[in-house]
Amino acid sequence: MRSYSVESAFHPCDEAVIATNDDASDCKRCAVRLGYWKDEYIGYFVRSSERKAPEINRGYFARVKGVEMCVEKFLKKTNDKCQIINLGCGFDTLYWRLKDSGHNIINYTELDFPTVTARKCYTIKRNKALLGKIHAEDGEVKLSPTDMHGPNYHIMGVDLRNIDELDNKLQQAEIDYKLPTIFIAECVLVYIEAQNCRNLLKWLAGRFESAVFVNFEQVNMNDRFGDVMLNNLRARGCSLAGIDSCLSLETQTSRFLECGWSGSRAWDMVQVYQSISPSERQRIEHIEMLDETELLTQLSQHYCLAVAWVGELFQDIEITVEKRMSSLNID
Numbered sequence: 001m002r003s004y005s006v007e008s009a010f011h012p013c014d015e016a017v018i019a020t021n022d023d024a025s026d027c028k029r030c031a032v033r034l035g036y037w038k039d040e041y042i043g044y045f046v047r048s049s050e051r052k053a054p055e056i057n058r059g060y061f062a063r064v065k066g067v068e069m070c071v072e073k074f075l076k077k078t079n080d081k082c083q084i085i086n087l088g089c090g091f092d093t094l095y096w097r098l099k100d101s102g103h104n105i106i107n108y109t110e111l112d113f114p115t116v117t118a119r120k121c122y123t124i125k126r127n128k129a130l131l132g133k134i135h136a137e138d139g140e141v142k143l144s145p146t147d148m149h150g151p152n153y154h155i156m157g158v159d160l161r162n163i164d165e166l167d168n169k170l171q172q173a174e175i176d177y178k179l180p181t182i183f184i185a186e187c188v189l190v191y192i193e194a195q196n197c198r199n200l201l202k203w204l205a206g207r208f209e210s211a212v213f214v215n216f217e218q219v220n221m222n223d224r225f226g227d228v229m230l231n232n233l234r235a236r237g238c239s240l241a242g243i244d245s246c247l248s249l250e251t252q253t254s255r256f257l258e259c260g261w262s263g264s265r266a267w268d269m270v271q272v273y274q275s276i277s278p279s280e281r282q283r284i285e286h287i288e289m290l291d292e293t294e295l296l297t298q299l300s301q302h303y304c305l306a307v308a309w310v311g312e313l314f315q316d317i318e319i320t321v322e323k324r325m326s327s328l329n330i331d
């Protein structure tokens with residue numbers, strides 16, 4: 001297998017962008033340890049993490065649940081005859097969690113910078129609990145320092161700004177462009193320059209016959225709270241090259257429509273949180289007390305979940321989500 005030249009593709013901010021995965025993984029690890037959701041696998045990738053503020057833990061809970069809700073709807077609709085492609089996957093563990101809940105989809109592919117995928121591959125190789133689930137099907141696992149190919153799991157190092165390289169990698173993963181496919185991007189597009197992001201979204205919309213895109217990231221970035229968030233990230237060396245699409249729910253959806261996706265909807269994380277079942281919300285609200293909820297509300301108003309689709313099969317994915325949201329908003 002060909003390994004990827006890490007240095008040649010680097011932009012000045014990539015180091016800082018890659019480090020955002022450590023932050024996200026740390027936060028997920030902390031929330032899991034406190035019992036916000038179950039994840040037996042994140043601990044292999046992050047051994048220990050500092051305790052985070054309750055607002056952060058609740059924010060991550062809504063983020064993980066929101067993405068999961070979309071994925072579950074998609075799996076139900078396709079009866080698992082589908083592909084999942086996680087763009088900028090970091091150390092996300094959804095592949096293993098889905099396996100544990102009995103899902104066996106046709107192809108699960110993860111993509112990130114080679115520096116990140118090399119660390120993920122190394123950890124998977126060293127831990128039976130992770131590797132065993134990839135082996136579980138009959139068949140061998142092919143490895144390079146940055147890439148791994150199992151029977152239905154693939155992880156590969158690639159810069160998502162390089163479409164030729166991406167095309168090549170998806171072919172190595174035996175992605176079938178005719179099969180229903182869901183893309184997940186959790187806090188990834190915001191780090192990609194607007195033109196590169198448009199190229200990526202256009203290419204995906206043109207290449208896949210039937211696809212759904214689930215995008216979690218910042219929104220409402222043009223107010224004072226947004227300024228503070230941006231300055232914090234910039235102080236850590238992240239340029240936030242894709243911030244122009246994070247100004248409002250409207251800019252989040254129009255980006256997809258302008259790039260050839262047939263439809264798109266977006267909700268801020270206050271709405272997404274309200275769409276989670278009341279019993280589940282009650283459970284996690286008892287894990288840690290919040291003296292006041294203003295900061296959590298402000299944070300939640302500055303992140304969103306946007307869904308876009310290509311092809312007719314998933315036209316109603318937004319309606320299903322919305323119905324659930326409005327019915328729960330009445331509570």
Ligand SMILES: C[S@@+](CC[C@H](N)C(=O)[O-])C[C@H]1O[C@@H](n2cnc3c(N)ncnc32)[C@H](O)[C@@H]1O
Binds near residue numbers: 017089092
């Ligand atoms: C904030 S982290 C999120 C990781 C993971 N999605 C999660 O939520 O746990 C952003 C991830 O996007 C990846 N990323 C950003 N720009 C990328 C690019 N141009 N190509 C590949 N990966 C990229 C980073 O390396 C990092 O792992």
